Amino acid sequence: MPGDGKNPEGWSSEHKFAVVLETAPLNAAELAEYCRRKGLYPEQIAAWRAACQTANANAAEQAREQRHQSKDDKKRIQQLEKELQRKEKALAEAAALLILRKKAQAIWGDKEDD
Structure with a gap:
């Protein structure tokens, strides 16, 4: 878990969740000591906890x-x-009409032939 002075807001969600889990059983004094060691603020942890709860x-x-x-x-x-x-259906109907027209022209011939 990052604790090397790196910006805690840039931590991954897994690291933030781990911090929330680690600090859940701590009282206020223990939380303050934890925050000093990790370079965090209690408000950050509270915000992360709220984000986990609303997830x-x-x-x-x-x-x-x-x-x-x-x-x-x-x-x-x-x-x-x-x-x-x-x-x-409309396409099938149009195709059927074209086929019938061609058959009719084949049987009776074109009107142009008259």
Whole structure:
């Protein structure tokens, strides 16, 4: 864990979480001694502790957002599939009409031939 005078705000989240775990059982005097040794402020540790506590709340909100996004995506997919089916039917109909026109021209000839 960094304690070499490096800026504590630049520490990784794992190191900050480790500090929160180490300092959880400490009383105020022990916390002050710990902070002096590591070059930290008690306010920093309190802020990190609060961030750890709200992390799960953010995860729950993110999960709710993902479910909502998933539901919206499913609706959009269904809408696009429905539109694709409609266009495929229209394309099949147009192809059938072209084939019938060619067959009719083959049987009766072009109007230009008259």
